[in-house]
Amino acid sequence: MSYEIKNPILPGFYPDPSIIRVEDDFYLVTSSFCYYPGVPVFRSRDLAHWEQIGHVLDRPSQLQVGCDSISGGIFAPTIRYHEGTFYMITTNVDQGGNFIVTAKDPAGPWSDPHWIEGAEGIDPSLFWDDDGRAYYTGTGPGESSDLRKARIWISEIDLNEFKLIGEKRKIWGGAQVDAWCPEAPHLYKKDGWYYLMIAEGGTEYYHAVTIARSREIFGPYICHDGNPIMTHRHLGRKAEITNTGHADIVELKDGSWYMVMLASRPYGGYHLNMGRETFIAPMVWEEGWPVVCPGVGKLEWTYPAPDLPEMPVKEMPVKDDFEAENLAYCWNTLGTPRDGVFVLADSRLKIKTVERNMEEADAARKEALQKGQIPKAGCAGFVGRRQQHSSYKVQTKMEFKPRRKQKAGLIILQNGYHSLRFEMALEDGRQVLKVIKGYQTTEAILTHHVVEGTFTQDCLGQISWEGTEVVLEIMVKGQSHSFTAIDAAGNRYLLAENIDGGFLGSETAGGFVGAYIGMFATGDGEEDENFAEFDWFSYEPVQL
Numbered sequence: 247m248s249y250e251i252k253n254p255i256l257p258g259f260y261p262d263p264s265i266i267r268v269e270d271d272f273y274l275v276t277s278s279f280c281y282y283p284g285v286p287v288f289r290s291r292d293l294a295h296w297e298q299i300g301h302v303l304d305r306p307s308q309l310q311v312g313c314d315s316i317s318g319g320i321f322a323p324t325i326r327y328h329e330g331t332f333y334m335i336t337t338n339v340d341q342g343g344n345f346i347v348t349a350k351d352p353a354g355p356w357s358d359p360h361w362i363e364g365a366e367g368i369d370p371s372l373f374w375d376d377d378g379r380a381y382y383t384g385t386g387p388g389e390s391s392d393l394r395k396a397r398i399w400i401s402e403i404d405l406n407e408f409k410l411i412g413e414k415r416k417i418w419g420g421a422q423v424d425a426w427c428p429e430a431p432h433l434y435k436k437d438g439w440y441y442l443m444i445a446e447g448g449t450e451y452y453h454a455v456t457i458a459r460s461r462e463i464f465g466p467y468i469c470h471d472g473n474p475i476m477t478h479r480h481l482g483r484k485a486e487i488t489n490t491g492h493a494d495i496v497e498l499k500d501g502s503w504y505m506v507m508l509a510s511r512p513y514g515g516y517h518l519n520m521g522r523e524t525f526i527a528p529m530v531w532e533e534g535w536p537v538v539c540p541g542v543g544k545l546e547w548t549y550p551a552p553d554l555p556e557m558p559v560k561e562m563p564v565k566d567d568f569e570a571e572n573l574a575y576c577w578n579t580l581g582t583p584r585d586g587v588f589v590l591a592d593s594r595l596k597i598k599t600v601e602r603n604m605e606e607a608d609a610a611r612k613e614a615l616q617k618g619q620i621p622k623a624g625c626a627g628f629v630g631r632r633q634q635h636s637s638y639k640v641q642t643k644m645e646f647k648p649r650r651k652q653k654a655g656l657i658i659l660q661n662g663y664h665s666l667r668f669e670m671a672l673e674d675g676r677q678v679l680k681v682i683k684g685y686q687t688t689e690a691i692l693t694h695h696v697v698e699g700t701f702t703q704d705c706l707g708q709i710s711w712e713g714t715e716v717v718l719e720i721m722v723k724g725q726s727h728s729f730t731a732i733d734a735a736g737n738r739y740l741l742a743e744n745i746d747g748g749f750l751g752s753e754t755a756g757g758f759v760g761a762y763i764g765m766f767a768t769g770d771g772e773e774d775e776n777f778a779e780f781d782w783f784s785y786e787p788v789q790l
Contacts, residue, residue, distance in 0.1 A: 249556045251294040251549040253487075254509070254523040258632035259760030260286070261449075261522035262322040262430065263506040264371075264494045272496065273325055273352050274506065275302060275334060276524060279759050280311040280319035281578040282625070285334060287325075287352050291557040293504060293526060298575040299353040302334045306582050307358050310341045313581035313626040316661045317757035322369040322430060322492070325352070328380075332356075333405075335382075337368045344370045344384065346408055360408035367396075372403070373433035380405050381463060383431040383442070386416070394424040398431045398444055400464060417465045420446040421456035421473035430492045433463075439534065442467050443475075445492040449522065450753065452479045453491030455507065457536065476507060476527075476538045478545065483516045487525070487545050495529060495536070498552060503529040505538050509545060513636040514725030517751035519660070520633050521760020565784040568595045573629070578762070580659075581625035588629060589777070599652045599769040599776045600627040630659060630764020635787040640763050641719045641732075643781040648672050651770035654778030655679075656718045658727070658747070659762045663701050664755040666747065667766075668718050668729050670711065679716065681706040681729045681742040685749050707741030720763075722747070723790055 256263070262277040270291055278284040283301035290296045303309035303320070311319035323336035334356065335346045343366075345359035362370070367386035374380050382403040385396055397416040404411050420428035430445040439459045447454045454477035458467035478490045493507035508522040525545055529538045539545065562576060568590055579588065589596040646654045648671050655669035667682040683704045707729065717732035728743035748754065750761050763785065767778040 249551050253525045253547050255526050256524035258634035259521040260524045261508045262492050263524040264324045265496045265506045266325050266327050267496050268327050275323045275325045277322055278320045280316045282582050284309045284320045285323045292554040294551055295557045295559040297559045302356050310582050316759050324371040326372045328374050333372055335370045335372055364410050369429045371432045383433055385429040393427050396428050415464050418458055418467045421469050432494055453489045455491055455493045470535050475536055505529045515748055517748040518753050519751045519761045521752050564786045567782045569593045576631045577629055579625055580628045583625045595780045596777045597627050597767040599767045627767040628764055630762035633761040633763055637723045637788040637790055639721050639788050640785045642783040643717045645715045646670050646778040647714045651772050652776055654767035657766045660750045660755045661757050664750055677711050678708050679711045679731050680708045
């Protein structure tokens with residue numbers, strides 16, 4: 247083979263992967279939380295090269311998510327195929343629970359949601375038995391709200407009516423006694439055995455993949471003596487790859503097997519700025535049980551390619567001139583967009599200065615949850631893409647004339663409390679460019695994916711700026727971030743340099759996402775309509 251598999255196969259924030267094979271094609275989906283469109287869909291023919299073919303949830307009738315907490319929204323999708331129909335099942339933790347959408351083509355269009363009444367919990371999956379009957383597995387509460395008491399449950403499901411039918415039975419609580427966060431269940435059948443594969447240990451450092459099996463679909467399930475079948479928690483926090491877990495497996499035509507899973511790449515210390523990414527590893531069966539990364543027992547950066555023809559994939563361009571009719575698949579908004587907030591016109595992306603700012607959004611969501619209310623599904627004035635490299639350069643050309651409290655520019659966004667902003671604003675009536683660090687002054691505490699603590703904003707650099715046009719540049723070398731403004735004559739003005747970005751990692755910020763880089767506009771409470779206009783945006787990796 248002239249090529250090899252390189253990990254991660256989906257770099258950047260692509261967690262909770264689920265995979266299927268349909269004839270010669272592989273399809274993969276991942277979680278998207280509060281980013282819109284939701285649930286990106288990828289296709290491959292060789293497991294090494296992947297192209298995005300769309301999003302499963304790409305219209306408001308399918309997806310209502312808010313900007314109030316980036317780690318809310320869509321959790322853990324599963325993609326499956328049965329008798330000519332593709333199924334995607336997932337959880338919207340803020341707006342309705344568990345649902346299924348279907349399609350004849352994974353590139354879409356997908357149906358509107360079919361909500362599953364009585365399907366409590368998260369991380370649903372589907373399985374068809376040999377007799378054609380379908381089953382739902384999910385993660386639900388156990389004897390209490392203690393996540394060590396959570397249990398995997400199963401029920402038959404009618405996929406014509408999208409209703410659970412018959413008995414609901416709790417079938418496993420994980421390999422460890424009182425396992426932390428047993429979740430992400432997938433059922434498979436091989437050689438007369440039903441295999442139940444799950445994640446446990448939490449989706450951070452102690453994450454792991456475990457498995458049990460039974461001769462009967464409702465159990466009892468017998469725990470594998472070799473559990474966990476995949477983890478990196480024993481390697482320590484200096485390992486190059488951490489957090490391995492939340493997996494799915496696929497069989498190739500030749501009978502070989504592979505596992506996809508999430509994992510993270512720390513850099514500049516134990517900082518996980520890119521969040522949880524999608525990795526792949528070979529898998530074999532020995533004495534009726536799976537062995538992942540045989541002979542090594544841990545993820546490696548490269549693997550020999552399977553015996554499949556190499557699939558050419560068009561590389562994502564470094565620069566987007568916004569000349570297409572629609573945004574490219576790499577772009578997301580934060581929350582379901584409202585009409586008129588984002589406009590593609592005149593070869594520009596125009597973003598309205600929405601009334602709410604991104605820092606206030608998390609606080610509003612927390613207040614709603616404390617009152618037992620469903621958070622509002624609103625959007626921030628933000629269009630961004632995933633950070634996919636530890637070192638990179640990003641630039642954009644912006645035209646903006648701020649009024650009163652309005653601001654616009656570039657942002658590296660982890661969540662509403664953790665960001666680095668390069669913005670144009672008004673200061674005492676004069677126009678300025680500023681670099682702002684927003685962060686927690688106390689350790690982030692994750693409670694129902696709400697970050698609690700004291701929020702602080704520091705100005706790291708500021709200059710006066712004449713005119714409405716500017717090229718904003720952020721140069722990132724590991725955890726060192728530098729901010730430069732460029733005028734129409736090409737003159738460069740360094741506002742801040744060597745700013746430590748370690749606080750942008752999810753282990754510091756809390757939550758379940760990775761960093762995004764993008765363009766934003768906010769009114770900070772001002773209702774006066776205004777737009778920031780972006781001519782182009784470029785993102786490219788930097789070799790140190």
